[in-house]
Amino acid sequence: MAVYTEVTDEALRAFLAEYGIGELQAYRGIAEGVENSNYALKTTQGDFILTLYEKRVDPAELPWFLGLMRHLAAQGLSCPEPVPGRDGAALRQLAGRPAAICTFLPGFWPRRVRPSHCAPLGDALARLHAAGMGFPATRKNGLGAEAWAPLLDRCRADGEPGLIAELDAALAAILAEWPAPGALPIGHIHADLFPDNVFFLEDAGRRPRISGLIDFYFACTDMLAYDIAIVLNAWCFESDYQFNVTKARAILSAYGARRPLTPAEWAALPVLCRGAAMRFLLTRLYDWVNTPPGAMVTRKDPLEYLHRLRFFAHARDAAAIGG
Numbered sequence: 001m002a003v004y005t006e007v008t009d010e011a012l013r014a015f016l017a018e019y020g021i022g023e024l025q026a027y028r029g030i031a032e033g034v035e036n037s038n039y040a041l042k043t044t045q046g047d048f049i050l051t052l053y054e055k056r057v058d059p060a061e062l063p064w065f066l067g068l069m070r071h072l073a074a075q076g077l078s079c080p081e082p083v084p085g086r087d088g089a090a091l092r093q094l095a096g097r098p099a100a101i102c103t104f105l106p107g108f109w110p111r112r113v114r115p116s117h118c119a120p121l122g123d124a125l126a127r128l129h130a131a132g133m134g135f136p137a138t139r140k141n142g143l144g145a146e147a148w149a150p151l152l153d154r155c156r157a158d159g160e161p162g163l164i165a166e167l168d169a170a171l172a173a174i175l176a177e178w179p180a181p182g183a184l185p186i187g188h189i190h191a192d193l194f195p196d197n198v199f200f201l202e203d204a205g206r207r208p209r210i211s212g213l214i215d216f217y218f219a220c221t222d223m224l225a226y227d228i229a230i231v232l233n234a235w236c237f238e239s240d241y242q243f244n245v246t247k248a249r250a251i252l253s254a255y256g257a258r259r260p261l262t263p264a265e266w267a268a269l270p271v272l273c274r275g276a277a278m279r280f281l282l283t284r285l286y287d288w289v290n291t292p293p294g295a296m297v298t299r300k301d302p303l304e305y306l307h308r309l310r311f312f313a314h315a316r317d318a319a320a321i322g323g
């Protein structure tokens with residue numbers, strides 16, 4: 001996580017007095033991540049994560065995210081569970097921001113993705129989609145296809161003209177092929193299941209198993225296959241931007257073992273992958289020029305997603321991307 005909002009010792013102790021989770025022993029800001037401010041807390045009762053919600057999170061939507069996490073955990077999915085205060089409320093205010101404490105998950109996210117991470121990942125994604133089915137409330141994807149043209153417009157003045165022209169053309173092509181509402185199965189999707197949001201533990205033979213999924217603050221109700229497309233973007237490219245089809249096959253086959261994709265989903269997978277590349281390219285580009293000076297955050301490189309977009313633009317069908 002990043003730390004945009006500093007929390008003083010006194011403010012944190014007063015905040016914790018609202019909970020029955022023991023006395024504060026230590027806390028530290030977490031530099032990873034880009035969206036919200038996060039602190040690791042150690043109390044006399046264990047480890048917790050404190051999140052202060054920033055910029056992109058609409059406070060009115062926080063009950064939905066926290067409710068979804070509670071629902072998924074109740075279905076047996078390992079994910080952070082919001083911790084209620086003594087009054088039963090999990091969502092509170094701290095340092096002028098909405099804030100919540102969640103349970104801490106053990107494990108580490110993979111700094112280098114290996115093929116052996118990919119089958120557990122595909123399986124976990126399918127389990128997440130199945131577990132979400134019983135959660136009745138829906139949330140529109142605020143960074144879905146109709147958000148991309150306005151986002152590109154907001155980058156126009158600061159973007160390199162050649163890049164903006166390429167993105168204009170790519171976006172028009174994506175939108176022309178984008179699946180119509182109702183054409184593909186929908187459900188609650190994570191929408192940001194990058195390696196830094198998936199924790200693993202390894203056995204003595206270095207065989208990874210998933211210990212939990214985190215960071216549900218982009219979760220929404222959208223096409224299930226779009227979540228797969230996001231995962232293929234985030235997990236299957238090497239540092240030289242080569243697509244690793246072995247990783248993609250492992251993800252797709254483990255996912256398909258739990259929920260076989262429909263023929264329409266297979267047909268749409270290439271354009272969904274282009275759309276997912278466009279979405280992360282655009283938010284990264286926007287953040288590149290708009291990150292507040294002095295924020296404790298590492299900006300992410302938008303051009304990594306230009307390479308992915310170009311790769312998927314040449315993928316004629318799902319077979320080219322591991323299907």
Ligand SMILES: Nc1ncnc2c1ncn2[C@@H]1O[C@H](COP(=O)(O)OP(=O)(O)O)[C@@H](O)[C@H]1O
Pocket residue numbers: 001002030032033034035036037038049080102103104105106109196197214215216217
């Ligand atoms: N429930 C949790 N258990 C353990 N660590 C967590 C938990 N939630 C967040 N973290 C830590 O915070 C980091 C960033 O969290 P994340 O939710 O991805 O932030 P952001 O929304 O800002 O991207 C993670 O990489 C991890 O180190």
Ligand SMILES: N[C@@H](CCOP(=O)(O)O)C(=O)O
Pocket residue numbers: 032033034035192194196197215280283284300
């Ligand atoms: N995954 C996104 C940025 C969101 O960051 P996260 O730390 O919340 O996963 C990207 O890589 O652009």
